[in-house]
Amino acid sequence: MAGGQERILRQRIRSINATKKITRAFELIAASRIVRAQQRVHAAQPYSDQITEVVKDLAAAGGEVQSPLLNARPEIEVQSIGKLPLHQRVDPHAEQHQHEGQHAHVSERQSHTH
Numbered sequence: 001m002a003g004g005q006e007r008i009l010r011q012r013i014r015s016i017n018a019t020k021k022i023t024r025a026f027e028l029i030a031a032s033r034i035v036r037a038q039q040r041v042h043a044a045q046p047y048s049d050q051i052t053e054v055v056k057d058l059a060a061a062g063g064e065v066q067s068p069l070l071n072a073r074p075e076i077e078v079q080s081i082g083k084l085p086l087h088q089r090v091d092p093h094a095e096q097h098q099h100e101g102q103h104a105h106v107s108e109r110q111s112h113t114h
Helices: 003-062 096-113
Strands: none
Touching: none
């Protein structure tokens, strides 16, 4: 392989590896946001249950009212985010605009340094 082509391939490999690192960082950030969101949902559950009980009591005292809000909800089992494979934890398109901007910046920076 000619020296010029080898240099271009090495540069491309470095670029791809840098992109992998950036993508991995965004995946970790997204995963941590999901965990925090799940924690907030779990923490809000007692408030939701209490509000449901208050609405049920009001409806029971006031006559015949049909509302889906008064129906009992099935229990939802929340899986631990740590047990899921990474590709199931993160929506790769959720922050696509951020990835595109970052990749363009990395490519631009690499083209100026080489």
